Amino acid sequence: MISPLFSSLLIPFIIAMFLAITMGGSGTAPAFSAAYGANVIRKSLIPGLFGIMVFLGAILAGKETATTMGKGLLAPEMMSLTVVSIILFSVAISLLIANLAGIPQSTSQSTVLSVSAVALYFNDLHTDKLFLEIIPAWFILPVISFFLSLFFGKYIYKPMRRRGLTLQRAQNANMKHVWNGLLVIMSLYVAFSIGANNVANASGPIASMTANELNITGEGNFILIMILSTLIVAPSFGIGSSIFGHKILRNTGKEIILFGKFEAVIIAFVSASLLLLASLTKGIPTSLVQLNVAAILGIGVAKLGTKNIFKKTEVKRFFLMWIIAPIIAFSLSLLLIFIADKYGLL
Numbered sequence: 001m002i003s004p005l006f007s008s009l010l011i012p013f014i015i016a017m018f019l020a021i022t023m024g025g026s027g028t029a030p031a032f033s034a035a036y037g038a039n040v041i042r043k044s045l046i047p048g049l050f051g052i053m054v055f056l057g058a059i060l061a062g063k064e065t066a067t068t069m070g071k072g073l074l075a076p077e078m079m080s081l082t083v084v085s086i087i088l089f090s091v092a093i094s095l096l097i098a099n100l101a102g103i104p105q106s107t108s109q110s111t112v113l114s115v116s117a118v119a120l121y122f123n124d125l126h127t128d129k130l131f132l133e134i135i136p137a138w139f140i141l142p143v144i145s146f147f148l149s150l151f152f153g154k155y156i157y158k159p160m161r162r163r164g165l166t167l168q169r170a171q172n173a174n175m176k177h178v179w180n181g182l183l184v185i186m187s188l189y190v191a192f193s194i195g196a197n198n199v200a201n202a203s204g205p206i207a208s209m210t211a212n213e214l215n216i217t218g219e220g221n222f223i224l225i226m227i228l229s230t231l232i233v234a235p236s237f238g239i240g241s242s243i244f245g246h247k248i249l250r251n252t253g254k255e256i257i258l259f260g261k262f263e264a265v266i267i268a269f270v271s272a273s274l275l276l277l278a279s280l281t282k283g284i285p286t287s288l289v290q291l292n293v294a295a296i297l298g299i300g301v302a303k304l305g306t307k308n309i310f311k312k313t314e315v316k317r318f319f320l321m322w323i324i325a326p327i328i329a330f331s332l333s334l335l336l337i338f339i340a341d342k343y344g345l346l
Contacts, residue, residue: 022095024240030292031191064283069204074119079208090333106287110329111201117333142294149295149307151336162164187317193272196279203229
């Protein structure tokens with residue numbers, strides 16, 4: 001017979017898996033849009049590869065970010081069944097809207113704002129972590145991504161092309177498979193970075209909630225619960241990739257700019273490295289989607305010029321959805337926590 005506690009825990013875990021499915025759809029683009037746009041990998045292979053690397057990234061490098069999401073913004077003892085369910089549900093709805101629109105969205109920003117809405121309602125928001133570390137990183141890292149990619153595109157790729165040293169010539173000889181393999185490796189590297197950062201958006205709150213409900217204390221026990229939560233949440237990323245991934249891949253990989261393999265390697269390497277750095281150093285939940293698109297824009301400006309790339313319709317739609325989705329998560333989370341408190345559900 002199923003215990004009432006198990007039944008109660010099952011609800012937020014199901015919501016977390018639903019959230020992970022929506023994250024998988026949104027995260028597919030920054031992981032594989034470069035390789036897909038360069039016609040290096042078949043779309044049928046992407047969900048499986050993406051799911052495996054996300055799982056590895058979450059297990060091997062996701063501890064710091066999961067701790068931030070579970071403890072860094074809201075006191076862990078506040079992470080009850082109802083609170084965590086509201087947080088994850090609000091984020092999932094905001095990301096589902098973005099996925100249906102075919103726009104890659106920042107899971108981390110929606111989750112941070114959803115948690116912050118609850119913390120603000122209870123007057124328990126950890127403002128130092130939010131305003132001194134997380135939000136500045138959201139603005140600084142995409143700018144760094146843009147200028148690094150612009151630098152590589154303008155001062156390395158263009159001189160190589162003028163001298164006849166571009167990859168196109170090598171691809172006609174025996175180096176084609178080497179560069180194709182390098183691009184796939186970079187895509188796997190991006191997926192690993194997503195695992196290190198984005199899985200924590202679901203597993204962090206779930207771990208704190210589970211520890212509270214089971215009256216488990218101690219840092220070591222929290223880490224164990226976090227790992228177990230990750231084992232449940234991470235595989236759902238691959239499911240989301242298979243459901244939502246193709247439309248978002250088409251928007252980012254084909255409609256912003258036609259990639260060459262050299263540019264695609266730059267995009268993957270720059271965006272993944274910056275996100276992994278944020279994950280391993282400060283445990284900052286940040287947006288690989290925005291890092292990736294910033295790198296795409298940097299390469300695009302180097303190739304096509306500023307006016308041409310920023311006039312593209314998809315770019316404008318991306319910026320609009322990046323503003324709307326986190327606001328939806330924040331507002332819905334605040335509304336639901338108010339209703340739950342009013343009717344004594346907390």
